Amino acid sequence: MTKQIQVVDLFAGPGGLGEGFNSLRRTDGSRHFRTLVSIEKDAAAHRTLTLRAFYRLLQDSDHGTSAYFDYLQGGEHPSKREDVQHLWKEAQQEAMQLELGTGEGNNALEARLQASLRDDSDWVLIGGPPCQAYSVVGRVRNLGVKGYRAEEDNRHFLYREYLDVIARHRPAVFVMENVRGMLTSRVGEKRIFGQILEDLHDPTTATGQKGPAAMAEREDGYTIFSIEDESVYFPLEYGLFTPVPLDEEKYDMFIVKAEDHGIPQARHRVILVGVRNDIVSRAGAPAMARQLHMARTENKDKVTVRDVLADLPPLRSGLSRNDSDDAWYGSIKRVAARVANDLLIHKSEHLQEQDRTAIAEELLEIAREPREGLKRQHEPLAKPRPVAPTSELEQWYHGDHNRNEKGLWYNHYARSHMEEDLARYLYCATFANIMGRSPLGSKEIYLDSLAPKHANWTTGKFADRFKVVLSGQPSKTITSHISKDGHYFIHYDPFQCRSLTVREAARLQTFPDDYYFEGNRTEQYVQVGNAVPPMLARKIAEKVMEVLQLEQMQTKAMQA
Structure with missing residues (x-):
């Protein structure tokens, strides 16, 4: 059986993005993607995350799912049942309650990745760094805070915790979600989104950290794609030493409108898909942009x-x-x-x-x-x-x-x-x-x-x-x-x-x-x-899977 692709889910909330990725299954019922670790600091969301991880493990096992549904109907908690305790403990290893941006949280995550992440294989990073500092409502609220300075608000820079994982471990693909206010948020006079694109494109320069030794011979850096418009990606011309910046009017092309993709909700969010440049170079950025582009639902077919x-x-x-x-x-x-x-x-x-x-x-x-x-x-x-x-x-x-x-x-x-x-x-x-x-x-x-x-x-x-x-x-x-x-x-x-x-x-x-x-x-x-709508996440996961399957085919062809 082909190895399952590992997924690391940061700022996971109750698990909407992870649910979409983990829902993709092969004809034999096994998962294409499997979450190695998901990180969430909120206690209630973490409990939800753990319970869902347990449910998926039951689906993968020969135990059936009765332990899950019995609990939902007032029965014994899975952690108390001897027949599935080992699966509950495995779910607890997957879903970790940590606060990223703190020394303790960052160290615990790094220890988990060092112990179990297959850096020499293609894996995927997903997540949505907290958005309060980027959202329009949050920014209006901040104006009322005496002495508020955006450059001193750590919430503006929590994406750097996400970036650090990219720099240290070099996923094949990352998917980052945030509110559309990220596109217009400023720190001082500068729009933060342009800096985020540059940092994600070149995480080594942004963080000063090199990737794992297993990745030393692979091309550094990422190309960041829009899944709404195949003509929009960063940098504009692949292979240039100095990234060609995107015009700010193009930023809106990174906004995904959920209702255009079969979701019964007008939810508009920034979604960035970054692909490691050694993978991009084999297909070419324009071809990969076409592959990642998600077709839109016709107005008459929108779900109400x-x-x-x-x-x-x-x-x-x-x-x-x-x-x-x-x-x-x-x-x-x-x-x-x-x-x-x-x-x-x-x-x-x-x-x-x-x-x-x-x-x-x-x-x-x-x-x-x-x-x-x-x-x-x-x-x-x-x-x-x-x-x-x-x-x-x-x-x-x-x-x-x-x-x-x-x-x-x-x-x-x-x-x-x-x-x-x-x-x-x-x-x-x-x-x-x-x-x-x-x-x-x-x-x-x-x-x-x-x-x-x-x-x-x-x-x-x-x-x-x-x-x-x-x-x-x-x-x-x-x-x-x-x-x-x-x-x-x-x-x-x-x-x-x-x-x-x-x-x-x-x-x-x-x-x-x-x-x-x-x-x-x-x-x-x-x-x-x-949360991120799980069905939208699944559609994104399908596109990511296509990219990775093409990469596997090209790699095999080169080795033949």
Whole structure:
């Protein structure tokens, strides 16, 4: 059997990038890629990472996966089961809780790589250095910090921990993901992205570190490719001693738009794919750029929110106080009727009368006949799961479940909301159903009974505070902010009157339904929001695999 390609995953979060790479399997069921080590500092995300590593090891073994699913349904933790303890210990070796950028964390990672990484073989480095210093929101927040200096913010330079691993161990390919704000972030007067490209192109000069002895005869440095545009890579002309810089207007070509690649979410992120130059030189940079280019999905074929959420069990939200089924239904009837009557009485400068009337009529229908039998939490074994998924995405969500197995939707539990928010959610979701978009702040959420208690609600600063995840198009970006209150992620179905559950957010991120998130609900939301969509990662992994397979063929031909 061909050796599995080792993967090192830094700043792994709950494991979205790693899941995509590890999901590629040969016809005999073995993995093409196998994570040697994944690094994450957050405790809850690390537990998720470890559990998923354990699940993959079960899949590779002859033990079956019952130890995993038994635990998810309240059974014994895998670490306590004698039959699979050895696999749990192996998962713990794979998923390490370390903080990179500290002496202790860096030394522990280096020791692990020195012990187990096959430097003389092709391997892949993946990861997304923390983005708080690059994100637009983070930069605005930093402006309010007295004495803040970007050049003193270590978060700007955590990519150097990623770079150091490249310099010391020379992967065949690296994949680095970050927010699009990285392209415009500055330290002093200089855009940091240009420096990042130069550093990744020549890690020896950037770090002063040479690669392993086994790599001494291989060409130094990397060419960094866009997977969105085959004409964009750095340096522009391969083989020049001095890199030809990219025009800054070309930087946007490194942004990958997830919705253009079959992902049900408008998530736009910078993704860099670096290939070691001894590999590039054999194929030529233009040919390799064409090979790495990912074809885009036609607009008519883009996956919508409804496509991926409609088959999940509907849930009701909870009440922040004295929650019960009867109390919730009473609140829904009360607020729906009140908002409807207010709409019929109070005119708006920004809504036409027929639209106000249509929204009011739908709310009155909800008040008269709310959907019966909704619960706050899905019981995993409550009813048979739909069988025989047909589309690629349905099969991806379905995972390795037996086709006749009963329904398994974990982390699918609705939040509690104040009655005032129930009124806003009802109005916003109904508005979106009628108008095909979310209402625009206080202009269209204009009723006094719906106005939040913010002194500057009418100034426009909170225009985007309440947003519906629209059913007929890809979702807006799922971010870690979903952990705060859910106002920006209102479910499109007004009868459910709630924000998205962790499982729904995970589906929009394309995590398989058997992917379980550890931690409390807030920690689960943060993990999902910070992740790379695993199905997008799989598509990138397929391209990386093509590059490495071509390299193996060329190497064999040279040796023949």
